[in-house]
Amino acid sequence: MSVVANPQDLLFSSWFPTFDHWKTPIATGLIYLVATSIWNQYNRKYATKTKPTAIFKFFVSIHNLALFAYSFITFINVAPVVYQSFATRPFLDAYCDAGQQVWNSTLYYWTWLFYLSKYYEIVDTMIILLKGNTTSLLQTYHHAGAIFTMWAGFSSHAFPIWIFVTFNSFIHSLMYLYYFLTTINIRPPGKKYLTYLQITQFLVGGSIALSYAVTNSCERTTGQHLAQIANCIYLVPLTYLFAQFAVKSYHRKFSASKTTDAKAKKSS
Template sequence: MLSVQTSSSLDLLLHKTLFYFGVNKDQWSYTVGHTFGSTWTQVLSVTAIYLFAVFAGKLLMKNRKPFVLKSFTLFHNLTLSIGSALLLLLFVEQLLPKLTSNGLFWSICHNDAWTRKLELLYYINYLIKWYEFVDTILLVLKKKNTPFLHVYHHSMTMILCFTQLNGTTPVSWVPVTINLFVHVIMYYYYYLTSLGVRVFWKKLVTVIQIAQFVIDLVFVYFCSYNLFVHRYNINLPCYGSCRGSDSAAIFGCYLLSSYLFLFVKFFFDTYRSASIKQKKQ
């Protein structure tokens, strides 16, 4: 009962916040070409600006002293941790009744599983991905390493959220909610390290991220398989039809697969080399 009341309070807070910006939560809908950030031109332009800012920023900082930015870094990480937790609770409020009444397959594939309220939450999550570009800008200003995985993951996740919004894929809630859960932990970890706290569970963050992509791929490949087999009458067994566009399904499978490969590689490169250094000492 307490969780329901908490979620309802969060929904009311969301309604009031959006109303302050002139948006009626109950009437809002994502419209390609009309809603902010809903076109490929906008998405690719922002991605190009992000990449330019990263590489140009590194050149500008080459002969400069790194910025400290401790206060803003603390605020940034704590805001993303708390914000991810609040958005996750809003997703749970919308998804739990549908899961209990209609089942898992309905919730990840059925046409009616894509609702206006969930669409709004997906859109908010998508906009947060734009803000998360600040992660990289902070690293550049502090003259810290910006590995390929970091830049690739930030830029492509924003594009992934965009493609799934346009493709209206109901299974989106699986990777989105797991990612929000991971971000609650990850950004809290960053917050603690920014405070100078030595955190012993750094390795666990990477393990959770890898587990996230394994679960994501099971769901996304399952839904994509059913989508193509049912839609194109392929003579293969399937569970039923799945809502979503072909391009969104293909892009989701490709990108999440690449994430899994890159994060596993990062895990072994990081912790295997650390283990070898310890043995030499």
């Protein structure tokens, strides 16, 4: 890929002035939070769960397939470049992306698209609500926060955003492939491991991000430093919410199953 010299070289470059402005992620996040709150209240009171239509199921299937393909393409375009940089350059040069080699050649372009994709991922929430279900705090916080933190990293040209882009695109490749397969009645085992991978992503990625936030090894602007701090702060409650979800969804069920088995043995 040629070096991206300016926003005009980006895909969807006409959107740049709007989406690069701080008001867009803030306004989108607020509208998203208010809209989901109102929709949740409506679904609790009035929604009835009905069998999804064939058209709706087809849309969900295509949605998941598209996000799988996009996430995978992002990962295979960014991860090898970051790896090659660390493998061939002095560590500090690679760590700080001296001369912005990775940023200009690859990361700027793909971070822009990854940032835009966070707006589209709101469709995930709409699918849940259209089914008559309600969304969790995890769901709303995850999506609203991802939009803002991706904007902060992209707009400030913060190199550590490579962590978000590579880790998240890898996890999303697996996650949306799993969701796509379920829409065509294929249910692979190990759904819980996707959640564990998410948590691992936050712990490992967050630790690397924190190293950028607390050290002065790299030259950076105030905006880049604030973007790094914002990403680290965002990950703290997100990791907690995912861990809480994992315990509630998997460990309590396992404990309940063991209790039931024990009672059955006693009565036999």
